[in-house]
Amino acid sequence: MQRWQSRTGVQPSLLMCGDFNSTPNSPLHQLITSGQLNYKGIAAKQVSGQESHGGVYRELPPILLPQCLFINGNCTYASEKKAINAINYELSHCLGVIKSSNEPHTLEEATTMQNNGATVDYIFYSENNRPEGANVSQRIVNLELQGCLSHISAKDIGKIGGIPNVYHSSDHMPVVAQFRVTVK
Template sequence: MLIIRRTTAVTLTIARLPIPCTITRSLRVSKLKMETRSSMSMSMSTSNSTGGSGKSGPIVREFVSVEGGSDARGQTDAIRFRLVSYNILAQEVDEFDSFYKKSMEDLGYSSIYIQRSGQKRDGCGIFYKKNCAELLLEETIDYNDLVPLVHGETFLSSDKQNAPLASGNKGDDPKQDLSEKFSELSVKGSPEHRGDPNDPRVRLKRDCVGVMAAFKLKHPFHHVVILANTHLYWDPEWADVKLAQAKYLLARLSQFKTRVTDRFERTPSVILCGDFNSTPGDKVYQYLISGNSSSTSSDRSLEELPLPLCSLYASTSGEPPFTNCTPDFTDTLDYVFFSPSDRLKPVSILQLPELDSPDVAGALPNYSHPSDHLPIGAEFEISKD
């Protein structure tokens, strides 16, 4: 979930939602904080709070300035905002309404949420504060919508797999607008217990979702930001399904940006975050940053993408060594992507632990990290036109 807040404090203090240790299912969570440049002060240390009892508390990592970030802009009326993406653990479907939603409302946040379809008990959402951002438009993404867009058993040839999926169609029904693009889909066979995995209608029905929302920043000037949050399918053996979801995601996000631009006569900045269940350099990652799902060099230009994106960490300090840490798997799966522009610049990133850091010893979750995923995030600055 994405959380928007304007504050004059140095740092945003929102307690990590208390989560039982026995939980097994994930809930995509992110948070976004906004503030004016004049109120900004950066802390670059890693703190280990003790509290009143003297007992060592969880390690809390801070935002650290990227190269040139401390003096990125000279304007005092620029907007700086922080975005932190979480994949936390949740246990039951009613926890969102009975616990998370109410807890955040008590802190002054409104919310947008989509639960996964079928029997799944988690979802994706956005939390925001109305006093710093006005919700203009929202849309949800259900990747099961790919199923009726597949016709017959004709598969794409390999040279078509990397083709962009949308070019900003302005139709009223974005799913219908994309039907022709997804009328043929390349899928591979793999064992599963939900039906014939060679049937695209079975293979694509993964019950994964996403959410998009356009917000108008209120002060010191009005600017529109599109925030999107998603959770792609997990299985590493089903890379073709994840790639189809990534293509559908960018196609829908591109159309959403076009709708927002046309309706509000403003060109929005775009930030996309989530658990993409894909490591740096694989097909999904390559498609999101280049429009080509091949790990080899591409002759396709950035302009051919439905929506050009940059990876936050790759463009500043390099992708982290890991964002997911379990006894059986440790690697980078979570990302923040943003639309490159002269107005939107990352100025700091959230520190992440190294593999030998004590707070990740023995894998996650633990006392410092109540999820097997680490929070990632950045501070962005938007300048006035």
């Protein structure tokens, strides 16, 4: 994706869906949506925002991934080991502004009943993929959120006996959004 972006000057629209095991105010959610994270002094169990699970307090090391993977601080493949050593508590990505389909998130909503209810499932997307100075003659594919299914509250999930149950076999509620794709 990075090679295509550097060749065309256009940032592709992005859609990421799934169980990120990360609450809306967590450092991981911040990295995804803002593109940057300074994790110096953050405990490993705080990354997801679900730190109430107990366990040992262990601060994150300066370099998170094994160096043999050659992933640098920009969350991309690095061909040189020195680029990996330069991470030092900073992570970023070049994917542009990424939003969650259910923003703003509220404390009452839940997609799972872990910790008495939490939102950990998301549809992340990038809406505008034309960076300033991009070649205007290029065909651009744009992704636009049209609507989404509201999240249910943890209280309402509790009223039906929690999840999973006879009517809903998963321990996660569905996350649904509708997008429009346009080509300009």
